[in-house]
Amino acid sequence: MTVTVLPAPRAARVSADAAATAWALAARSGDPHAAEQFVLALHNDVLRYVAHLSGDPQAAHDLTQDTFARAFGSLHRFEGRASARTWLLSIARRAVADSLRRAAVRPRIADTPDWRAAVERTQPRGLPxxxxxxxxxxxxxxxxxxxxxxxxxxxxxxxxxxxxxxxxxxxxxxxxxxxxxxxxxxxxxxxxxxxxxxxxx
Structure with a gap:
């Protein structure tokens, strides 16, 4: 089995970054359509990043939501000096770090003697x-x-x-x-x- 992961062509990525940054700046002014487009433009990138960085694909959606919640909470300070993607990924990085810190101090309790098998049984199978x-x-x-x-x-x-x-x-x-x-x-x-x-x- 060979797994290949290739980034988007640079020209396309630069154009997408410029568009996402423009949406973020427009969303800062309270434009709901711009806010929606900002999320749509960068959601998958944040999801992939937090899944790999945290090592926990099951928590990736929650971490992605946390990232966007934090982003919208501080969007008024975003001035477009860096791309919206870079800015958002730095927020995602902090969200993951905070999540890992919380997990490190949280007691882990399982109501079954074989919790590993229980977790494996809940994982999806047969998906492309x-x-x-x-x-x-x-x-x-x-x-x-x-x-x-x-x-x-x-x-x-x-x-x-x-x-x-x-x-x-x-x-x-x-x-x-x-x-x-x-x-x-x-x-x-x-x-x-x-x-x-x-x-x-």
Missing amino acids: GFEEGVALLDLLDALPDERREAFVLTQVVGLSYEETAGFTGCPVGTVRSRVSRARATLERQLLESEAPARRAA
């Missing part, structure tokens, strides 16, 4: 691309946090290396190195996972 998506999440989850974030931002969300550097606060060369190492690790893991099937064939 489901197994590949689970495999990709498992592979990404094995990466160190910094490499996973750089890979997701550039290869899944589609930010440029420069945008990712500004977003994460590290040099562009560091971002390139993290993405390169993440890609090498993922390729090695994929080859290792496919090795038994190739030997059997």
